[in-house]
Amino acid sequence: MKEVWTKKWKKVLIWVSGYFSLIAYAIVGGYVIVKSEDDELKRTAKFAFIITLIFTALSAFLSIFNYCGSMATNYYGSGAYKFYSIANSIVGILRIIVFAAFVVITLILDPDFNPGKPFGFFCKKNEENSAETEEDYDAN
Numbered sequence: 767m768k769e770v771w772t773k774k775w776k777k778v779l780i781w782v783s784g785y786f787s788l789i790a791y792a793i794v795g796g797y798v799i800v801k802s803e804d805d806e807l808k809r810t811a812k813f814a815f816i817i818t819l820i821f822t823a824l825s826a827f828l829s830i831f832n833y834c835g836s837m838a839t840n841y842y843g844s845g846a847y848k849f850y851s852i853a854n855s856i857v858g859i860l861r862i863i864v865f866a867a868f869v870v871i872t873l874i875l876d877p878d879f880n881p882g883k884p885f886g887f888f889c890k891k892n893e894e895n896s897a898e899t900e901e902d903y904d905a906n
Contacts, residue, residue, distance in 0.1 A: 773804065773806065773807065774872060774873060776798070776807055777807065777810045777872045778869055778872055778873060779794060780794055780795055780798060780807070780810055780811050780814050781810075781814055781865055781868045781869050781872065782865070782869065783795065784814040784815070784817060784818040784865065785818075785861070785862075785865040788818060788822055791814065791815065791818050794811075795811040795814060795815055795818075798810075798811040799811050799812065799815075810872075814868070817864060817865070817868075821857065821860075821861045821864075824857050825854075825857060828850060828853055828854050828857065831846075831850055832847075832850050832854075835847060835850065
């Protein structure tokens with residue numbers, strides 16, 4: 767039976783679920799981490815979890831800041847509310863950019879992209895060169 771979802775589309779689903787909500791990610795990413803046998807998918811799910819937690823923590827901090835500020839009498843006309851409004855917009859835009867970048871990297875740039883490994887798609891092992899190196903080493 768032909769597999770409907772390729773590894774690339776599974777990674778995209780992990781990133782998209784992380785963008786939509788923490789609950790959607792908990793279902794998709796949790797299933798991948800617990801049930802998947804593919805280590806590359808597990809690394810992608812763990813990395814997406816970290817990114818999702820970072821944006822969730824930023825949103826929670828800004829919400830708490832807004833709720834505490836709303837108890838003041840003149841909060842909605844103050845600089846603190848302007849700060850909250852601008853910071854909330856920046857976090858929202860950054861969230862879109864980050865998740866879109868990882869979806870684009872997963873789909874277009876490199877099929878072997880590994881977010882768990884630093885500079886994973888910049889460093890490729892050239893098997894031809896490594897074989898020549900081993901032969902040269904054995905000859906010396």
